Amino acid sequence: MSLNQTHNVYFIGIGGIGMSALARYFKFIGKNVAGYDRVASQITDSLLEDGIEVRFEDNVERVGPEFKDPKATLVVYTPAVKNNSQFEFFSNNGFTIEKRAAVLGRITKDSYCFAVAGTHGKTTTSTILAHLLHEIKTPITAFLGGVSENFNSNFLIEGSQYTVVEADEFDRSFLHLSPTVACVTSMDADHLDIYGDKESLTQAFNDFAARLKEGGQMFVRFGLPLKGATFGLEEEADYSAQNITITDSTYQFDFKTPYETISGVKFNKPGEHNLLNALAAMAMATTLGTPLGHIAEALETFKGIKRRFTYHINESDLVYIDDYAHHPTEIQAVHQAVRSAHPNKKVTVVFQPHLYSRTKDFAQEFAESLADFDEIILLDIYPARELPIEGVDSEWLLSLINHGCKQKVAKEDLCDVLQRSTSEVYLTLGAGDIGQEVNSVKEVLSEKVY
Secondary structure (H helix, E strand, C coil): CCCCCCCEEEEECCCCHHHHHHHHHHHHCCCEEEEECCCCCHHHHHHHHCCCEEECCCCHHHCCHHHHCCCCEEEEECCCCCCCHHHHHHHHCCCEEEEHHHHHHHHHCCCEEEEEECCCCHHHHHHHHHHHHHHCCCCEEEEEEEEECCCCEEEEECCCCEEEEEECCHHHHHHHCCCCEEEECCCCCCCHHHHCCHHHHHHHHHHHHCCCCCCCEEEEECCCCCCCEEEECCCCCCEEEEEEEEECCEEEEEEECCCCEEEEEEECCCCHHHHHHHHHHHHHHHHHCCCHHHHHHHHHCCCCECCECEEEEECCCCEEEEECCCCHHHHHHHHHHHHHHCCCCCEEEEECCECHHHHHHCHHHHHHHHCCCCEEEECCCECCCCCCCCCCCHHHHHHHCCCCCEEECCHHHHHHHHHHCCCCEEEEECCCCHHHHHHHHHHHHHHHHC
């Protein structure tokens, strides 16, 4: 079905961060848009505010009549939604049904597409890049995997010639894209429920690199086994940060490219992982020929992304940060960032594991990364799309952590436990629904300050 012929677009799983960005796009270009999701969230609330109908009951009868015309309706779904009666109805009645990734590939195919891939860092890098391009007056359409603090959205549309997308390796989604400029930030083992082993994951990233348009440009983290211009903190990298200093959690550095170096660049997000993300975004932005000074000025005004090292309390005697980290490597990166930003402080981490399979595959790595904190609180595993795996639960993970101050806590008891804690820095981490606890946690921790 041609997107021009499509009058109605119905989303199954509309509350997902990537799905909601697509829904906003189709709404913006004048399509009738509606969708289903299992539970209400901040994302679905914002979609409703934008005039997009969202239903939370998996009932075909609740689908509007205009979306039941197979000749005029495109159905978009996410593989995260399973055993859905609406999906079965559309499948059995001649509708055009496509994965989110395939639709995104169609929308961006003929554009100058910037695509950011990587098992970690792709959301931050793509959001920084969208901000840089916006600030240097490049008319972009951006589909982001997080909510930009600058745009207050995961979607931005200013023109269709240039697009910015997050190239997701889950379910090999990024193989639907045809990027002009691409980036790979990391290739750690993940999504082994999909790939089986790291070798298959690595092959998928090579397949993604092969989808680069003729004459396109690939950027890769220094040390990764992919061909392309390199970025990193290493002096040998093609694009690197040199003479790095940190003042009040703000990085200042010299940005070295193969062509020139600019001094005094400032970046306001702590953590080496964030600095690497900024380097990748800056390197990609240079492909448009924009003077480095303009790119540096734009970087300094980047505010951040919701649930990416987001401060909710930042006082001298108490700090509360929320982050999406859900992989051992990401937890390590958050630990490094919080220790550099708040040295010599007692740090409590509240972690909600995401997926039984990921917890099983990386149990020892999770145990080691969490053991770096001063106090550890585990919530139950967030299942998302999965059924339980026998023997894999948070009590089991807790038993693997070699630490004297650890406990498993029910989510409804979390605030009571935090009220009794004596730490100076608190972190909530995870990709499940732990983000919905932020306001309650902030409220109880605020009582310790005010």
